Structures are given as C-alpha cells and as structure tokens.
Amino acid sequence: MSTHPSAPSPDRAPVLVQAIGLGVTLGGRPVLERVDLTVSAGEIVTLVGPNGAGKTTLVRAVLGLVRPTAGTVRRRPWLRVGYMPQKLAIDATLPLTVRRFLGLWRRVEPARIAAALEEVGVGRVADSPVQAISGGEMQRVLLARALLSDPELLVLDEPDQAVDVQGQAELFARIDAARRARGCGVLMVSHDLHTVMARTHRVVCINRHVCCSGTPEDVSRHPEFNALFGRFAAEVAVYTHRHDHAHAGDGHVVPLPDGHHHPEGHGEGCHHG
Numbered sequence: 001m002s003t004h005p006s007a008p009s010p011d012r013a014p015v016l017v018q019a020i021g022l023g024v025t026l027g028g029r030p031v032l033e034r035v036d037l038t039v040s041a042g043e044i045v046t047l048v049g050p051n052g053a054g055k056t057t058l059v060r061a062v063l064g065l066v067r068p069t070a071g072t073v074r075r076r077p078w079l080r081v082g083y084m085p086q087k088l089a090i091d092a093t094l095p096l097t098v099r100r101f102l103g104l105w106r107r108v109e110p111a112r113i114a115a116a117l118e119e120v121g122v123g124r125v126a127d128s129p130v131q132a133i134s135g136g137e138m139q140r141v142l143l144a145r146a147l148l149s150d151p152e153l154l155v156l157d158e159p160d161q162a163v164d165v166q167g168q169a170e171l172f173a174r175i176d177a178a179r180r181a182r183g184c185g186v187l188m189v190s191h192d193l194h195t196v197m198a199r200t201h202r203v204v205c206i207n208r209h210v211c212c213s214g215t216p217e218d219v220s221r222h223p224e225f226n227a228l229f230g231r232f233a234a235e236v237a238v239y240t241h242r243h244d245h246a247h248a249g250d251g252h253v254v255p256l257p258d259g260h261h262h263p264e265g266h267g268e269g270c271h272h273g
C-alpha cells in the first residue's frame with residue numbers, strides 16, 4: 001500500500017457510527033465530556049491521547065458496551081462490527097488451539113478461519129496452543145477474529161501493542177488492506193503517533209474531551225496536541241500556535257477572553273489531569 005491510505009469521500013460515504021455530546025461517568029468520576037465523533041464507511045479514524053484519557057471508554061460507548069450519562073450514540077441499523085479489544089483474558093489452563101479459539105464465538109467454516117489467519121499473516125500458528133503464541137502473534141489472531149464477523153466497522157483498540165517496530169508497519173498495512181477489501185470503516189486507538197500520522201485519514205485527540213480533530217496534518221499542528229505530546233509534536237509540528245482555551249482543575253474547558261492566549265507548550269492554563 002501507499003504510505004498514506006487514499007482518502008475516501010466522507011461527504012458521500014454512509015455514516016456508520018456517530019456520538020453526539022457524549023458524556024460518560026464511571027465510579028462517580030467524569031471520564032468523557034461532550035464528545036462528538038463520527039466514523040463513515042471507508043475511512044480510518046484514530047483516537048490518540050494520554051493514558052487514562054478515555055479512549056477505550058469512548059470506543060466501548062460507541063459500541064454500546066458502556067452506557068452514556070449524557071448525549072447520544074447512533075449506530076447504523078444492523079451494523080456489523082468487528083471488535084478487537086485492548087485486553088482479552090484467556091484461561092491459561094484451557095487446552096485451546098488458535099483455530100478452536102477463533103471458533104468459540106460463532107459458527108465459522110474452518111476455511112474462513114484459515115483464510116482470516118492468512119490474511120493477517122499468521123496462518124502458521126493455526127494449530128498452536130493459544131497460550132503459546134507470542135504477544136505480536138496474538139494481536140494478529142485477535143485482528144483475524146475481528147475480521148471473521150465480515151465487519152462494516154472494524155474497531156481496534158491498540159492493535160499495535162506488543163508488536164515490534166517492523167511488525168507495526170506491516171500490521172497497519174494489513175489493516176488497511178482489510179479495509180480496502182471490505183470497504184469498511186476503521187475506528188482505532190493507537191499510541192504509535194508516527195504510524196497514526198502516516199496511515200490515518202482522521203485523528204481525534206482525546207483527553208476526557210475532544211482536544212482537537214482533523215487530518216493528521218491539522219492535528220499535529222494543534223496547540224492541544226502539542227501540549228499533550230510535546231516532544232513528539234515538536235518533531236512533526238511546523239509552526240507555532242496559541243491556546244485559545246484553558247482547563248479548570250477538574251478538566252473542564254474554560255474559554256479564554258479574546259486576545260488572551262497561552263503560548264504553545266507553556267501549559268499554564270492547560271491542565272490535563
């Protein structure tokens with residue numbers, strides 16, 4: 001594939017999921033506030049943000065696995081979703097080959113399981129015990145599992161975790177190939193900012209609220225992204241910019257008066273807790 005996935009036409013592509021003004025409170029604490037998010041067919045949307053920013057919670061809320069405390073989530077009726085969770089507990093004592101593991105959730109033709117494993121580049125582990133394969137191989141097996149539902153929306157929560165640097169590029173290429181083959185939308189969480197910037201149509205930067213969103217180019221130049229990812233952002237940002245809002249101690253966004261801006265990176269008014 002090319003370094004950057006060819007951009008679909010989101011104006012014409014059907015919307016698969018949309019969150020509007022989404023709020024989630026967990027354990028009495030606001031985890032997401034006023035979050036808007038849209039994923040259309042054919043596009044790759046990646047959520048970035050620091051640990052604990054609410055990315056997994058947003059993904060789970062979009063999928064209907066977490067109940068919003070505010071706002072709404074709209075999913076296209078009968079939407080077929082392939083979900084690769086961030087964590088999946090597997091009983092270490094269960095004798096289970098990869099092939100059988102992939103058949104646990106639904107009846108699938110053996111040939112489809114074999115094809116899905118081949119598609120993500122791990123056909124060789126089909127008969128290995130699931131507990132014996134490497135972390136990187138397991139990520140690909142989980143991707144194969146997500147593809148088995150013939151998804152219209154592929155939701156991948158840190159698919160690149162435990163994958164070595166060389167493997168990451170190949171994994172993202174395979175995800176992109178799977179997207180093209182199915183015309184599906186992809187909603188992804190990733191900490192690999194370099195790959196995100198190279199291989200994503202839209203980036204949404206989360207830190208309880210949506211700090212900024214847009215093309216990788218736009219986001220990499222945004223003040224909030226720069227405040228959150230200073231060292232990385234300095235490598236990719238090409239111009240200096242200014243904060244137009246601050247954060248109260250509880251994380252709420254507080255607009256600054258006109259003409260009052262915080263210089264980039266100083267963060268006095270931008271407290272991300």
Ligand SMILES: Nc1ncnc2c1ncn2[C@@H]1O[C@H](COP(=O)(O)OP(=O)(O)OP(=O)(O)O)[C@@H](O)[C@H]1O
Nearest residue numbers: 026027031049050051052053054055056057058086
């Ligand atoms: N069930 C829960 N009860 C209470 N708090 C929770 C629950 N699940 C998540 N949280 C909290 O919500 C916040 C957001 O968690 P979440 O897993 O969505 O963040 P994340 O951005 O995906 O983080 P990471 O990059 O570390 O995976 C964290 O502070 C977490 O501790």
